Amino acid sequence: MLELRELYKTFNPGTITEKHALNGLSLKLETGDFVTVIGGNGAGKSTMLNAIAGVWPVDSGAILIDGKDVSGLPEHKRASFLGRVFQDPMTGTAADMEIIENLALAARRGQRRTLRWGVKKAEQEEYRELLKILDLGLEERLHAKVGLLSGGQRQALTLLMATLRKPEVLLLDEHTAALDPKTAAKVLDATDRIVTRDNLTTIMITHNMKDAIAHGNRLIMMNEGRIILDIRGEEKTKLTVEDLLHQFEKVSGQAFASDSAILS
Amino acid sequence: MIAYFTSLNPLALLRACPGGIAQGLVWGIMALGVYLTFRMLDFADLSVDGSMATGGAVCIMLIMNGWNPEAALLVSFLAGLLAGIITGLLHTLLGIPAILAGILTQISLYSINLNILGGKSNQAINVNSVSLRITSNASLLPRTILLLAIVCLVIIGILYWYLGTEHGSALRATGNNPNMSRAQGISTKMMTVIALALSNGLVALSGGILSQYQGFADVNMGRGAIVIGLAAVIIGEVLGEAILGKHLNFFLRLAFVVVGGIIYYLVYVFVLWLKFPANDMKLLTAIVVAIFLAVPYLQGRSKSSFSKVAKRNAKNAKEGK
Ligand SMILES: Nc1ncnc2c1ncn2[C@@H]1O[C@H](COP(=O)(O)OP(=O)(O)OP(=O)(O)O)[C@@H](O)[C@H]1O
Ligand SMILES: [Mg+2]
Numbered sequence A: 001m002l003e004l005r006e007l008y009k010t011f012n013p014g015t016i017t018e019k020h021a022l023n024g025l026s027l028k029l030e031t032g033d034f035v036t037v038i039g040g041n042g043a044g045k046s047t048m049l050n051a052i053a054g055v056w057p058v059d060s061g062a063i064l065i066d067g068k069d070v071s072g073l074p075e076h077k078r079a080s081f082l083g084r085v086f087q088d089p090m091t092g093t094a095a096d097m098e099i100i101e102n103l104a105l106a107a108r109r110g111q112r113r114t115l116r117w118g119v120k121k122a123e124q125e126e127y128r129e130l131l132k133i134l135d136l137g138l139e140e141r142l143h144a145k146v147g148l149l150s151g152g153q154r155q156a157l158t159l160l161m162a163t164l165r166k167p168e169v170l171l172l173d174e175h176t177a178a179l180d181p182k183t184a185a186k187v188l189d190a191t192d193r194i195v196t197r198d199n200l201t202t203i204m205i206t207h208n209m210k211d212a213i214a215h216g217n218r219l220i221m222m223n224e225g226r227i228i229l230d231i232r233g234e235e236k237t238k239l240t241v242e243d244l245l246h247q248f249e250k251v252s253g254q255a256f257a258s259d260s261a262i263l264s
Numbered sequence B: 001m002i003a004y005f006t007s008l009n010p011l012a013l014l015r016a017c018p019g020g021i022a023q024g025l026v027w028g029i030m031a032l033g034v035y036l037t038f039r040m041l042d043f044a045d046l047s048v049d050g051s052m053a054t055g056g057a058v059c060i061m062l063i064m065n066g067w068n069p070e071a072a073l074l075v076s077f078l079a080g081l082l083a084g085i086i087t088g089l090l091h092t093l094l095g096i097p098a099i100l101a102g103i104l105t106q107i108s109l110y111s112i113n114l115n116i117l118g119g120k121s122n123q124a125i126n127v128n129s130v131s132l133r134i135t136s137n138a139s140l141l142p143r144t145i146l147l148l149a150i151v152c153l154v155i156i157g158i159l160y161w162y163l164g165t166e167h168g169s170a171l172r173a174t175g176n177n178p179n180m181s182r183a184q185g186i187s188t189k190m191m192t193v194i195a196l197a198l199s200n201g202l203v204a205l206s207g208g209i210l211s212q213y214q215g216f217a218d219v220n221m222g223r224g225a226i227v228i229g230l231a232a233v234i235i236g237e238v239l240g241e242a243i244l245g246k247h248l249n250f251f252l253r254l255a256f257v258v259v260g261g262i263i264y265y266l267v268y269v270f271v272l273w274l275k276f277p278a279n280d281m282k283l284l285t286a287i288v289v290a291i292f293l294a295v296p297y298l299q300g301r302s303k304s305s306f307s308k309v310a311k312r313n314a315k316n317a318k319e320g321k
Helices: A045-053 A099-107 A121-132 A151-164 A181-198 A209-214 A233-237 A241-252 A259-263 B002-007 B010-041 B048-064 B069-092 B098-116 B138-164 B166-176 B178-183 B188-214 B225-247 B250-273 B278-303 B306-318
Strands: A002-011 A019-029 A034-038 A060-065 A082-085 A169-173 A201-205 A218-223 A226-232 B122-124 B216-218
Touching: A002 A045, A019 A045, A019 A060, A019 A226, A034 A045, A034 A209, A045 A082, A045 A169, A045 A201, A082 A151, A099 A121, A099 A151, A099 B166, A121 A151, A151 A169, A151 A181, A209 A241, A218 A233, A218 A241, A226 A233, A226 A241, B010 B048, B010 B138, B010 B166, B010 B188, B010 B225, B010 B250, B048 B069, B048 B098, B048 B122, B048 B188, B048 B216, B048 B225, B069 B098, B069 B188, B138 B166, B138 B188, B138 B250, B166 B178, B166 B188, B178 B188, B188 B216, B225 B250, B225 B278, B250 B278
Parallel strands: A034 A201, A034 A218, A082 A169, A169 A201
Antiparallel strands: A002 A019, A002 A060, A218 A226, B122 B216
C-alpha cells in the first residue's frame, strides 16, 4: 500500500548545519494499517511525512503508493493520493475563505479544477452531514470564514478536508499537539471514527505515548532518521509507557529526549 | 490670498469633472488588475508600470497601421498577458523574489515599448481620421463615460464569475494559504503565473484604452501606475467598508475598486484646479497611499503597544498600586 524504501535526506549538505534527517528509512504499510509514530525531537518524524508528501525530493530511495513510485512527483501531484493534517492549525485551511469553500476545495483534490462554479448547491447538504461527525456545531456555520474558528475547530475541519476524498494514505503530524486536552481528545476521537469508517491507511505522529499506544494497530519509534522499534497487533495492545521508555533506552542507548512524552 | 481664491473658477472645476470620471474609469480597469495580484495573491507586482505602456503602445501602433481600435485593444490585452507570464516565470521557475521579478519585467518592457513605438518615446494618432468610440472629445464625453462604465461592469462581472469557479477558488486559496493549496493538489506556481497574466492583461487593456482616450501612447505613460492602482484599490476598500459595512459583498468590493479609481481622478482634478503643480502629483499620490496603508497598522498598534503598557505600569507603580 505504502512503501518507503531506503530513504535518505540530508539538509544543508556540506555546511556546518548539515543534518542527516533520514538515514535509510524503510517502512511498509498494508491497506488499513493505522501506525502511530513516536520519537524524540529531531528524530525525523515530520521529515518522513514531508518526504511522503513531496514537500521536497528525497536524496535517494523510493516512495511507493499502491505499488506506484511517486518519488518523482511534485507535492501538488502527490496530493491526489494523500490527506494531510499539520501540527499548526493555521496550516491546513484557508483563513479568508468560508468553511464550505474550504471543503469544496478539498472535495476536488486530485481533480482538474474547471470553470464550473466552485461550490455546487448539492454540496451544501452533503457537508452539513459530514460536519456533524465532528460534533463541534460547525454544520450551522457553513458560511463562516475559517479564520474565525478556534484552533481545535480548524484542526477538526482540516481532518475532514483531508478525508473528504478518500486518501490512499492519511498523514497526521502531531495534529492534536496544539490543542487543549479536551479538544485534543475530541479531534482524536473523530480521527478514530473516520479512519475506521473508511478503513484508511494512516500514519499519526504524536508525542503522547498513551495516545500512541491507545490508537492504531501498529506503533513505530524513530531515532536519528531510522525506525528503531516496530510493534504491532497483539504485542502492541499489551504495551505500557514504561515498556516504551525502557525499549527506547535499550535500542538507542540514550534517555528519551522529550519530557512531555513522560509527563503526559 | 484673496487673489488666489478669486482666481479659482468653479465652472472650470465643473467642466473638468467628466474628464476626471472617464480617466478614473480607465484607471479603474487597471486597478482591477492590481487588485487581482495585490489582494488575491498578496503580490505587489511592479511589472504593471511597464505593461500599462505596452498596452498603450501596441494599441496606438496597430491603429496607425489601420487596425480596428477594438481589435487593437484585444492585442493590447494579449501583450499584457504575455508580460505577466514573464514575471510569473521569473518568480516561480527561477526563484526571483516577487518585487524583483516585477522590476525586471518592467525595465525590459521599457526597451520593448520603445521598440514597439518605432524608437520614439511617443506616438500619436490623428483622432479626427480614426473613428474612436473612446475619446476625450468634450462633446462625446458622456457617451465615452457610458461606454467605459459598461466595459468596467463587464470586466467586474467576468472577474466575479471567474473567482467563484473551481479554478478561481484555487487561485484565491493559493494567495490565502499556499501550503494548504498544495496539500489540496493545487499547483501554486501555475496559479501565480495565471493571476499575474490576467492582472497584466487587464492593466495593458487599460493602457490601450487610455491611449485611445488621449490619442497617443507614451513610453512613460505607466510610470508610477502601480501606486495609482494601489491608491484606487485602497480608496475603494475604505469607502466601500465605510458605506456598506457588512453588506459589502465580493461583487461590490470589485465595483468599489473602480469607484476608487474615479475618486482618485476627481481628487486629482480638484487638486489641479487648486493650482497644485502637476509635477508634484506623484509625490502626493505616494503620500496618500502610504498613509492609507499605514492606518490599519497604526490603529492596531494604538490598541496594543509596548510603550503604552510601559507607561501605564510606570504610572501605577508611582501611585503605589
Ligand atoms: N527544511 C529543513 N531544513 C533544514 N533542516 C531541517 C528541515 N526540516 C527538518 N530539518 C532538521 O531535520 C531534523 C529532523 O527534523 P524533524 O522535523 O523531522 O523532527 P521531528 O522528529 O518531527 O521532531 P519534533 O518532535 O520536534 O517535531 C531536525 O534536526 C531538523 O532541524
Ligand atoms: Mg515534527
